[in-house]
Amino acid sequence: MNLRDVLTGAVVMGPMTKGSNLPYRRLCAGLGATVLVSEMVLARRLKQRRRGEYALIRRAPEEAVFAVQLAGNAPEEMAWAAALVESRGADFVDFNCGCPIDYFTRKGLGAALSRQPNKIRKIVSAMTAAVKIPVTVKIRLGWKDDDRNAMEQAQAAVDGGAAALIVHGRTREARYRLPAEWDAIAAIAAAVPIPVVGNGDLLYPHEITERLATSGCAGVMVARGALIKPWIFREATMGYWDISAEERVAIYREYVRLSSEHWRRPDQTELDEYASQRLREFTRWHAGFWCRYAPQRADGSWPSMQTRESAIVGRSPLETLLGRDDDAALDYVTDQLINGGDFASPPEKSERAADTRGDARDANGRDGEGAAALQDLVAG
Numbered sequence: 379m380n381l382r383d384v385l386t387g388a389v390v391m392g393p394m395t396k397g398s399n400l401p402y403r404r405l406c407a408g409l410g411a412t413v414l415v416s417e418m419v420l421a422r423r424l425k426q427r428r429r430g431e432y433a434l435i436r437r438a439p440e441e442a443v444f445a446v447q448l449a450g451n452a453p454e455e456m457a458w459a460a461a462l463v464e465s466r467g468a469d470f471v472d473f474n475c476g477c478p479i480d481y482f483t484r485k486g487l488g489a490a491l492s493r494q495p496n497k498i499r500k501i502v503s504a505m506t507a508a509v510k511i512p513v514t515v516k517i518r519l520g521w522k523d524d525d526r527n528a529m530e531q532a533q534a535a536v537d538g539g540a541a542a543l544i545v546h547g548r549t550r551e552a553r554y555r556l557p558a559e560w561d562a563i564a565a566i567a568a569a570v571p572i573p574v575v576g577n578g579d580l581l582y583p584h585e586i587t588e589r590l591a592t593s594g595c596a597g598v599m600v601a602r603g604a605l606i607k608p609w610i611f612r613e614a615t616m617g618y619w620d621i622s623a624e625e626r627v628a629i630y631r632e633y634v635r636l637s638s639e640h641w642r643r644p645d646q647t648e649l650d651e652y653a654s655q656r657l658r659e660f661t662r663w664h665a666g667f668w669c670r671y672a673p674q675r676a677d678g679s680w681p682s683m684q685t686r687e688s689a690i691v692g693r694s695p696l697e698t699l700l701g702r703d704d705d706a707a708l709d710y711v712t713d714q715l716i717n718g719g720d721f722a723s724p725p726e727k728s729e730r731a732a733d734t735r736g737d738a739r740d741a742n743g744r745d746g747e748g749a750a751a752l753q754d755l756v757a758g
Contacts (some may be wrong), residue, residue, distance in 0.1 A: 379469055379470070379511070379512070380445075380557065381470060381512040381514070381541045381542055381573070382541075382542070382572075382596060383571045384413060384443055384444055384469075385413070385573050385575055385597040386573070386596045386597060387590065387596075387597060387598045387758075388412065388413045388575075388596075388597035388598075389411070389413075389586060389597065389598055389599075389609070389610070389611055389614040390413040390414070390415065390544075390575055390597055390598070390599040390600070391403065391406050391411045391413065391414040391415060391599075391600065391601075391604055392415060392577060392599045392601035392604070392687075393415040393416060393417055393418050393447040393472065393474070393516075393601075394417060394601050394602075394604075394605065395417055395418055395479075396417065396660075397412070397417075397601070397605050397664075397667075398415065398416060398417050398604075399417065399660065400436055400438055400640060401636040401637040401639070401640045401660075402608070402633065402636075402664070403416075403438060403440075403441060403631060404438045404440050404636050405608050405629070405632060405633045405636055406604055406608050406611055406722070407438065407440035407441055407442070408440065409567075409608050409609050409611050409612045409629070409631070410609075410611035410612040410614065410615060410616075411598075411604075411611040412442045412443060412611075413442070413443040413445070414441050414443070414444055414445070415444075415445045415446070415447050415472060416434055416435060416444070416445065416447055417434050417447070418447050418448075418449050418474055418477060418488075419431055419434045419435060419446055419447060419448055419449065419459075419463075419476070420432070420448075420449050420450065420487075421448050421449065421450030421452075421455045421456050421458070421459035422450060422452075422455060423720055424459050424462060425455055425458060425459065434446075435462075435463050435466050435468070436681055437466070437467050437468070440472065443469050444467070444468055444469055445468055445469060445470045445471060445472050445514070446463040446466075446468045446471055446472070447471075447472040447473075448460065448463070448471060448473060448474065449474040449477060449482065449487045449488055450471070450487065450501070451485075451486045451487055451491060451497065451501070451733075452501075453500050453501045453504035453505075454504065456473065456501050456505050456509035456610075456745065457504040457505050457507065458508070460505040460508050460509045460513065461508045461509055462580075463507045464510065464511050467515075468511060469511060469512075470511050470512040470513065470514055470541070470542075471505065471509065471511060471512075471513055471514070472513075472514045472515070472544065473498075473501060473502060473505060473513065473514070473515045473516065473532045473535075473540075474487070474488050474516055475488065475489065475491045475492055475498055475515055475516060475517045475518075475531065476488060476489050476492070476516045476517050476518040476546050476550075477489055478518070478553050483550070483627075484507055486703050487565075489518055489550035490520065492517060492518060492520055492521050492527065492531055492550065493521050493525075493527075493529060495527065495530040495531050495533070495534040496534065498515065498531055498534040498535060498538065499534040499535075499537050500538070501536045501538070502515060502534070502535055502537075502538025502539060502540050502583060503537075503538040505538075506538060506539035506540070507539075508749070512541035512542065513537040513538075513539065514540060514541060514542040514543065514544060514575075515531075515538075515540045515542075515543055515544070516543075516544040516545075516546065516577075517531045517532065517543065517544070517545055517546070518545075518546045518550050519545075519546075519548060519549045519559065519562050520549045520550070521549065521551065522549050522550065522551035523549055523551060523552070525549075526549065526562075528545065528562065528566055529565075529566065529569060529717045532566050532569065532570050533570070535572075536570055536571065536572055540572060541572060541573075542572050542574070542575065543566070543570060543571045543572055543573070543574045543575070543597070544574070544575040544577060544599055545562075545563045545566050545567075545574055545576055545577060546558070546577045546578055547559040547560055547562055547563045547566070547576065547577065547578040547579075548578060553701070554657065556684075557564060557578075557579060557684055558577070558578020558579040559578075560576065560578065560589060560592075560593055563576040563577075563578070563593055563595065564576075564592070564593040564594050564595070567593060567595050567596075568594050569592035570693050573595075573596035573597070574594070574595045574596060575587055575595060575596060575597045575598060575599050576593050576595040576597075576598050576599070577598065577599040577600075577601065579603075579682075579683040579684065580598055580599075580600045580603050580610075580682070580683075581602075581603045581607070581610070581680075581682075581683045582610075582613070582618065582674075582680055583613040583614055583617055583618050584611075584618070584680075586598055586600075586609055586614050589706060600666070602683065603683065604666075605664065605667035606667050606668065606670045606671050607621075607668075607671050608629060608633075609621060609629060610619055618674065620673060620674070621673070622694075622697075623692065623693075623694055623696035623697035623699075623700055625694065626668070626671070626699075626700060627696070627715070627721070630661075630664075630665075630668060630715050631718075633661070633664065634657070634661055634715050634716055637640050637656075637657050637660055637661065638653075639750060641653035641656045641657055657716060658712060658716060661712050661715060661716060662708060662712040665708045665711050665712050665715075666703070666708055668700065669700060669701055669702060669703045669707070669708065669711075670686060670687075670703070671701070672687040672690055672701070687701075690702075695724075696721055697726045699711065699721060702727065704728040704729070705728050706725040706726065706727065706728035707724065707725065707727065710724055710725050735745055
């Protein structure tokens, strides 16, 4: 596979803890995503034969190009894990050097590696020696604003034999609070001999077109944008979709169908208690992002990824309901989607807005630090 050809013009679905679960990737593939990346997978847990971690490297038939993102800090372990995911059918493997979550950085994973370019070089070299598929590296601009070393990280990845670089246009310190710095991404793209995929704040098709045209990147990656509006992949090729509330519900119901299929045991026709719990947990979690969608404003301007639209008044009662972010509304929407309801009796608005950050454990049962541990859901 020529990775440069694959990435040129591509809109890649990024790796997201919990967000890029297999049913959601299938949903996005059905809406036009052609290059998709798994959730962040811990190499050590693969080595320990953790069943939950192995589930993360499964590929769906709909995924035209599928990559697994690995996190680790030991060259031999990462090489072993890369060979494993290659044997399981991954088209390329991505090395996570960008995850900002404290729980992982304290263990020397993710963005902690940004402070050790030499280690990045050694790990990439070990991975490329262990596999025939391409190895990519996902980085941020540096650990913090006064310690930016993205060029050093990028050169280390190139020296190690990386086939492509994915650059999230923020420092670890910035998390997701500040706008992505596409000028910095462009500078890296101009400086390295391998293709660069730019990542950050892409929510509407004109933004994708502009970044592809001006950044020098081969392709772009969407993460939170895909959680908010999975049809962004369709828009990337067909233009802005002024989607109706009913069309949105149809997409969300398709996710419920795919999730039910995913969680249902092969020997059963109905969901057991565990599968039902997982279906509701994931659907409710995703609903906390779907409610953030806002269409183009009446004056022709566009909402921003960084500024959440407040008190969305929709063009119909259903659209208004889908834009509510309070717990009562999200619980109701979740129940209606799962049970095939008609959304005819929405509840009064509750005082507390929903928290989409997760709880003390993510989708795979990893120990966390409460909601704060998963406040940054994109794994890199």
